[in-house]
Amino acid sequence: MADLVRGAPRVTVHVRVTDLITAMSSESSSSSSSSSSSSSLSSSSSSSSKLPASSTATGDESDLVRALLPAPDIATLFSSPAHARAAFRLLNMDRGASYYKIDPAFYAKYPELYDEASDLTASGIPLRPASQKVLTYPRPLDAATVETYRSFIDFSLDAANAISSSSSSFS
Secondary structure, three states: OOOOEOOOOOOOEEEEHHHHHHHHOHHHHOOOOOOOOOOOEEEEEOOOOOOEHHHHOOHHHHHOOOOEOOEOOHHHHHHOHHHHHHHHHHOOHHHOHHHOEEOOOHHHHOHHHOOOOOOOEOOOEEOOOOOOOOOOOOOOOOHHHHHHHHHHHHHHHHHHHHHHHHHHHHO
8 A cells, every 4th residue: 555655554455446547537527527437346556666657658648647656645546637547557457457356345245256266356455535436237138139149149159160160171
C-alpha cells in the first residue's frame, strides 16, 4: 500500500480494476454522465517501484498522466485521473486481464468456485474509494437472442471444423 498511498503501511492490498477505471474516466464524466460499472477483478500490489505514469503517454494525455505514486491520500488515488492511471500501470492492469486476480469477496457469494490451488485470488486487504459503483445485472435473454447466439455458435464451430479439416489435408 505504501507504493500507492504516501505514508501508508507496507502491506499488500488489492484494488478493483473498475475503481481505477472509474477514477480515470472521471475527467470525461464531469462533462457527461457515465454508466455505472463494477467488477470482481482486482490486482494485488506489493511491488516497490515508483513508476511515473507518463511512461507511455502521448499527445494530449501527457498532461493528465504526470502524477507520480504514491498519491497523497486514498481519496486522491480514486479521484484523480492521473493518479488512478499511474496506479493502473503500476499494478500491471494495463497489460490485460491475464494480470487480474479475483476479489476474495466474490467467493463469499460463490464459495463453490473457490480453488485453493489456483493463483487467481487477489491477496491483501481491499483498498477502495469511499463509494463504489455497482454493476447491475443484465436482463434475462429472450428466446430470439438465445437463438441468435446458438446460430452463431453453430456457424463458428462449423467454420472451425472446416478450417481444421482443410489444414490437416495439406499436411
